[in-house]
Amino acid sequence: MIPNDFIQTLLSRVDIVDVVDRYVPLKKAGANYQACCPFHSEKTPSFTVSPTKQFYHCFGCGAHGTAIGFLMEHGGKSFPDAVEELARDAGLQVPRIERPGESDRREHAMDLTAITLEAAKFYRGQLKDSPRAIAYLQERGLTGAIAPRFGIGYAPDAWQPLASVFSSYEEPALETAGLVIAGDADKRYDRFRDRIMFPIHDSRGQVIGFGGRVLGDGEPKYLNSPETPLFSKGRELYGLFLARNAIREAGAVVVVEGYMDVVALAQHGIDYAVATLGTSTTPTHVQKLFRQSDRVIFCFDGDAAGRKAAWRALENALPVLADGKNAGFMFLPDGEDPDDFVRRRGKVAFEELANQATPASEFLLTELCAQHPPTSVEGAAALVAAARPHIAALTAPVLTALMQRRLADLTGLPENELRRLLGHRAEPARARSHDDTSGAQGSRDEPSRRPLRPAQFGQRRAPSLVRELIQALLLQPELARSGTLPRPEGGTPEDAALSALVAYCAGSEHTLTTAGVMQYFAESPHESVLASALAAAEDAGITAEHAAVQLADGVARYWQQAQREGFPGIPGESVPTAEEAERLRQLEMVRRAVSISQPKSTRNH
Numbered sequence: 001m002i003p004n005d006f007i008q009t010l011l012s013r014v015d016i017v018d019v020v021d022r023y024v025p026l027k028k029a030g031a032n033y034q035a036c037c038p039f040h041s042e043k044t045p046s047f048t049v050s051p052t053k054q055f056y057h058c059f060g061c062g063a064h065g066t067a068i069g070f071l072m073e074h075g076g077k078s079f080p081d082a083v084e085e086l087a088r089d090a091g092l093q094v095p096r097i098e099r100p101g102e103s104d105r106r107e108h109a110m111d112l113t114a115i116t117l118e119a120a121k122f123y124r125g126q127l128k129d130s131p132r133a134i135a136y137l138q139e140r141g142l143t144g145a146i147a148p149r150f151g152i153g154y155a156p157d158a159w160q161p162l163a164s165v166f167s168s169y170e171e172p173a174l175e176t177a178g179l180v181i182a183g184d185a186d187k188r189y190d191r192f193r194d195r196i197m198f199p200i201h202d203s204r205g206q207v208i209g210f211g212g213r214v215l216g217d218g219e220p221k222y223l224n225s226p227e228t229p230l231f232s233k234g235r236e237l238y239g240l241f242l243a244r245n246a247i248r249e250a251g252a253v254v255v256v257e258g259y260m261d262v263v264a265l266a267q268h269g270i271d272y273a274v275a276t277l278g279t280s281t282t283p284t285h286v287q288k289l290f291r292q293s294d295r296v297i298f299c300f301d302g303d304a305a306g307r308k309a310a311w312r313a314l315e316n317a318l319p320v321l322a323d324g325k326n327a328g329f330m331f332l333p334d335g336e337d338p339d340d341f342v343r344r345r346g347k348v349a350f351e352e353l354a355n356q357a358t359p360a361s362e363f364l365l366t367e368l369c370a371q372h373p374p375t376s377v378e379g380a381a382a383l384v385a386a387a388r389p390h391i392a393a394l395t396a397p398v399l400t401a402l403m404q405r406r407l408a409d410l411t412g413l414p415e416n417e418l419r420r421l422l423g424h425r426a427e428p429a430r431a432r433s434h435d436d437t438s439g440a441q442g443s444r445d446e447p448s449r450r451p452l453r454p455a456q457f458g459q460r461r462a463p464s465l466v467r468e469l470i471q472a473l474l475l476q477p478e479l480a481r482s483g484t485l486p487r488p489e490g491g492t493p494e495d496a497a498l499s500a501l502v503a504y505c506a507g508s509e510h511t512l513t514t515a516g517v518m519q520y521f522a523e524s525p526h527e528s529v530l531a532s533a534l535a536a537a538e539d540a541g542i543t544a545e546h547a548a549v550q551l552a553d554g555v556a557r558y559w560q561q562a563q564r565e566g567f568p569g570i571p572g573e574s575v576p577t578a579e580e581a582e583r584l585r586q587l588e589m590v591r592r593a594v595s596i597s598q599p600k601s602t603r604n605h
């Protein structure tokens, strides 16, 4: 048995888009991601993955589920195996249910985002009170509008600024969140002091960590959050969440090396830039980027260090380059970073340079030819040998063919001869990240082995009030705690599902998420009602953003309706008290008992 609260934590930590994309390459479509459904055969994509709901749904065949559900349905895994795989990726240990205290520790992990959010608010507030920090930003050419957009803040020059934010500075979670350092002799102090603070967001917009730039000449110049349960620099890109719309509009994303570069570029109208966080570009980064845009431009300094960093990015990009995806490499004049460049020369000059970015294939061959000039037989042989692992890493069939032809031209070898030298690959492997260590291969070969859902699933139906309540509550399950919600006992599947949903959410002690709740009800009698309601929420105009208002409104209408049907309403109140709700529930039971005991023929007269 795996404790339910662990499942909830796990689902709030993994990104279903990453999980699904590993097996089914996804394409961005509005707020969601799409692909042709892996569970049924189709030509136009109706398989949708929602990053906000952390849920997938196929409008064609009705397949649906969380990240766990996907590994089970698509990979044929058992529930424990699916959980184990996701936990491994997320760096979590699957707990044994007997161990006491385990759930407490996980509760702490859940609290980490609340802590980082509080810290971000604090730093933002401190910026206003620090003329020095403001002067620094102004000196870098930033105007008043840009700092709030990025949530830029200031960590005061003191040992324990955060002690004023959190009730207990001793709280171990502050350390876990990477905000407080426990030094010698139990001296605790803030990690970030006298620094300009850049909050780092995950793909859901939650603050998961910080980058801090020193104000003066202190060292280190840039300081990031350490690896924490929330933050992993090899996975995250600074600015990606904020830039996502601009990236879509520009049809491209520019990758730079520092957060100040991202902010400076945005200041000059280039708001589709993101930065790696003190690490070279990883395959996970590249995959994330290609999910946002078909065109990724890596921007580097033109010096030797810049070319070396570009080469590493190239090596990580090659295995993820699909046909139709385009990675470009742009180099700035020696000695200039993007911040300097755009301030000195402006947006137009930067975009001109970006448009001339060297395609990955050309960059690869140029660099290889520089190392092994094919001007002699020996040079050509060395070039083929050097190119071999890189071409083997390619997974895009058309790109591979074109590269082979270019290499044939460069070396003067006939193409079929060259292909033999490069070694045949029977079938191009599917693009997978280097760090993917999942042992999923064995069970991945028969994805559509069973019809998943009954045929009536997902059919259009008249909107019902109960269904609206289900939808709002599924999008914001925490709302179940805020008032007494109806638990109808009318006997329809929707009534039963709403009652169960309210009972579970109101009674649960951990943080609730859409995916967590859906996982809880997976394979219960309510699953199909809940899943189809969730899938239809957007069509019904019910959104996570407005769920609170929509729920309050729906609840008010529910009680009005109950009143019209002869039950006491709640005058002047939209939500009944617990007592009133209890009375209504009892009345409802009485009503049902009466209607059941009456002969059918007379009941409706």
Ligand SMILES: [Zn+2]
Pocket: 037, 038, 039, 040, 047, 058, 059, 060, 061, 062, 063
């Ligand atoms: Zn399908």
